Amino acid sequence: MSETKNIIIIGASAAGHTLANSLLPHLPTTHRILVIDASDYAYWAPAGIRAAVKPGWEKRVTVPVSTETFFPAGSAHQVIAPNKVVELKKNSIVLEKPFEGSKEVQFAKCVLATGALQPAPMRAELGSSMADMQTVLRKMQTEIAQAKKVVVIGGGPVGVEFAGEVRELLPSTSITIVHNQSRILNPSSNPNPAQKAEAWSAPSSYPKLSTALEAELKALNIDVILNDRVDIPSGEASEGAWNGTSGSLGGVKTLKLQSGKTVEADYVFVSVGNKSGAGLVEQADKGAIDGSMVKVDEFLRVTSSSPDSILSADYYAIGDVCNTPGWKTSQTAVADAQYAATSILAEVKGTKPKKYARSPMHALLVPLGTSRGAGSITVPYLGTFMAPKMVVGFKAKDLFIGQAFVGIFKGAEKVSVPDVAAA
Numbered sequence: 001m002s003e004t005k006n007i008i009i010i011g012a013s014a015a016g017h018t019l020a021n022s023l024l025p026h027l028p029t030t031h032r033i034l035v036i037d038a039s040d041y042a043y044w045a046p047a048g049i050r051a052a053v054k055p056g057w058e059k060r061v062t063v064p065v066s067t068e069t070f071f072p073a074g075s076a077h078q079v080i081a082p083n084k085v086v087e088l089k090k091n092s093i094v095l096e097k098p099f100e101g102s103k104e105v106q107f108a109k110c111v112l113a114t115g116a117l118q119p120a121p122m123r124a125e126l127g128s129s130m131a132d133m134q135t136v137l138r139k140m141q142t143e144i145a146q147a148k149k150v151v152v153i154g155g156g157p158v159g160v161e162f163a164g165e166v167r168e169l170l171p172s173t174s175i176t177i178v179h180n181q182s183r184i185l186n187p188s189s190n191p192n193p194a195q196k197a198e199a200w201s202a203p204s205s206y207p208k209l210s211t212a213l214e215a216e217l218k219a220l221n222i223d224v225i226l227n228d229r230v231d232i233p234s235g236e237a238s239e240g241a242w243n244g245t246s247g248s249l250g251g252v253k254t255l256k257l258q259s260g261k262t263v264e265a266d267y268v269f270v271s272v273g274n275k276s277g278a279g280l281v282e283q284a285d286k287g288a289i290d291g292s293m294v295k296v297d298e299f300l301r302v303t304s305s306s307p308d309s310i311l312s313a314d315y316y317a318i319g320d321v322c323n324t325p326g327w328k329t330s331q332t333a334v335a336d337a338q339y340a341a342t343s344i345l346a347e348v349k350g351t352k353p354k355k356y357a358r359s360p361m362h363a364l365l366v367p368l369g370t371s372r373g374a375g376s377i378t379v380p381y382l383g384t385f386m387a388p389k390m391v392v393g394f395k396a397k398d399l400f401i402g403q404a405f406v407g408i409f410k411g412a413e414k415v416s417v418p419d420v421a422a423a
């Protein structure tokens with residue numbers, strides 16, 4: 001084994017898992033894949049909102065991550081999980097717990113697929129166990145089922161989707177979305193899903209999508225307050241006032257808005273605050289950070305403004321953590337991973353990799369429960385169009401769990417989740 005060179009992938013979610021699958025059939029036996037994840041499971045964030053609302057869905061969004069669920073029997077490749085990478089070095093990484101007798105593991109290539117950090121239910125807590133995450137989701141389901149007045153802070157796709165899920169479950173609960181812009185989402189007369197990502201703000205969206213969603217929300221009796229912000233206090237609050245906590249408030253509290261208006265809630269959902277998972281890179285070399293993301297070149301290799309960066313040459317970054325242009329979605333994480341496989345294989349085989357050009361084709365589909373919603377699609381050269389049938393016909397029922405989540409597990413041990421009816 002000492003002769004074998006390691007290709008390390010940090011992060012076993014959409015980006016990291018797709019990369020492992022794409023390398024697997026083509027990698028020479030001189031190399032083995034080591035996929036490392038802090039958790040013992042993968043979490044399907046695109047259905048996380050529903051899993052926080054609908055009982056049974058906690059088992060549909062969590063699947064065990066192991067060598068057996070990833071790789072064929074007898075393969076040299078391995079999954080190291082749960083285990084956290086705590087430091088990046090020039091040609092090695094440092095783990096929290098030993099692997100093959102050492103915390104330090106050497107590599108030929110190392111790919112960062114560490115995604116983003118957000119509180120549950122948007123993402124799994126870093127290093128949590130599958131059992132812990134299912135418990136967190138069940139607690140949210142119980143609390144939401146009892147809510148009479150729900151306030152959603154943030155009218156982006158996640159906040160809007162949450163409001164739709166709650167409405168489908170609770171027809172008579174009052175639901176209010178407070179959004180700091182003049183329209184739902186982030187509309188622009190010139191939507192550009194291919195714009196450069198430097199921070200965690202979503203690229204602009206199609207104005208007709210905002211119009212369609214606003215009409216859907218009205219039909220669902222969901223109130224929307226625009227051009228206003230909730231004052232988020234920290235710490236103590238007077239009797240009856242909201243103290244800034246999210247989730248169940250244990251009774252009705254009053255939230256103050258910057259306009260001077262107030263709104264009442266016994267459940268608050270905060271859908272703002274996505275953060276890049278670039279902490280390891282920041283710690284190793286701040287010159288490799290662009291905004292809050294990892295800077296990559298046209299081969300998805302980490303690049304840095306420091307000439308002697310330890311990350312240059314053999315580190316790559318893909319998916320939500322890197323600054324490839326456009327929306328940060330599973331769809332684009334998969335595209336990064338598939339390209340990175342060709343780039344790494346070319347280097348391993350001593351040939352010249354082609355440059356990466358991510359397709360500007362992208363769909364933004366926002367379901368409101370299982371049978372409503374609105375979506376748009378951007379097609380190269382043609383522009384952006386509404387795609388109403390894609391949301392209900394293609395996404396709303398299963399949220400891509402069968403195909404895009406469970407479908408990528410190719411290991412000897414088959415994985416499955418309960419079907420929608422049984423959930």
Ligand SMILES: Cc1cc2nc3c(=O)[nH]c(=O)nc-3n(C[C@H](O)[C@H](O)[C@H](O)COP(=O)(O)OP(=O)(O)OC[C@H]3O[C@@H](n4cnc5c(N)ncnc54)[C@H](O)[C@@H]3O)c2cc1C
Binds near residue numbers: 016046047083116123
């Ligand atoms: C509510 C919500 C809805 C969404 N809906 C959609 C949708 O409909 N369609 C779509 O395409 N996309 C959607 N997305 C976006 C999509 O979920 C992300 O783009 C995708 O998960 C990115 O994948 P990733 O592999 O880059 O990162 P992540 O999924 O964030 O995974 C990162 C992995 O790295 C691991 N990790 C991090 N740090 C370390 C470390 N130091 N050591 C070891 N392991 C580590 C984590 O445990 C995690 O498993 C949605 C996201 C959210 C939050």
